[in-house]
Amino acid sequence: MSTRPVEILLVEDNSDDVELTLHALRKENLANNLYVARDGEEALEFLFCTGTHSNGASDPPPKLVLLDLKLPKVDGMEVLKRLKGDNRTKTIPVVILTSSKEERDMISGYHLGANSYIQKPVDFEQFRETIKTVGLYWLIINQAPLSEGLPRAPRQVAGA
Numbered sequence: 001m002s003t004r005p006v007e008i009l010l011v012e013d014n015s016d017d018v019e020l021t022l023h024a025l026r027k028e029n030l031a032n033n034l035y036v037a038r039d040g041e042e043a044l045e046f047l048f049c050t051g052t053h054s055n056g057a058s059d060p061p062p063k064l065v066l067l068d069l070k071l072p073k074v075d076g077m078e079v080l081k082r083l084k085g086d087n088r089t090k091t092i093p094v095v096i097l098t099s100s101k102e103e104r105d106m107i108s109g110y111h112l113g114a115n116s117y118i119q120k121p122v123d124f125e126q127f128r129e130t131i132k133t134v135g136l137y138w139l140i141i142n143q144a145p146l147s148e149g150l151p152r153a154p155r156q157v158a159g160a
Contacts (some may be wrong), residue, residue: 006034007139010061011043011079012097013071015117017120021066021097024131030139035062040074043067044082053055061092064138067114069098077108084113091145093138 007027012018018036025031037043045051047061065083071074076096083089095116096109106117118134121127 006035007063008135009035009037009046009065011037011040011065011071011076012068013038014068017068019128020124021131024128025135027128028132028135030132030135032110038072040071040076040079042073043071043079044074047083047092048086061089063093063144064135065092065094065126066134067094068095069096069100069109077105077112080109080112093142093144095134095138097134 008030010018010021012021022031022034022036025034037046037047042052043065043097045053047065067076070149071079077099080094080096083092083094090113095118096105096114097118097120098105099120100106101119109117114156116134118130121130
């Protein structure tokens with residue numbers, strides 16, 4: 001359990017992709033405040049402070065969500081739809097990070113409010129560089145609106 005706010009919520013069920021993402025973010029010192037949700041249901045519970053995340057201190061929402069589409073329990077599109085459909089979370093940048101090559105997934109993602117759609121590179125170095133660039137842009141370069149004034153429920157923050 002951490003008292004520091006989560007900056008990145010990684011929603012990914014593939015252990016290899018989790019490790020590659022964490023490696024790339026750690027190398028750039030961007031993985032200090034990261035939470036990994038292994039399915040869509042856990043991501044929603046984390047974001048909306050329900051279920052196993054219903055207790056704990058009140059924290060600001062994550063600064064970035066890296067979202068896979070093909071997830072167990074609740075798929076990524078449904079997570080995106082709920083996240084962008086709620087006033088408490090709609091301004092959180094969401095980067096879809098998926099292996100899907102389906103044009104319809106890209107179109108649906110943008111229609112539901114995704115801020116970016118990235119097909120996961122197969123090559124390790126390209127994957128690392130992509131994650132590095134995404135992290136640097138959304139956490140350092142991008143200027144997000146202040147979330148103050150938006151209602152937030154309490155959230156329990158667990159380590160990655």
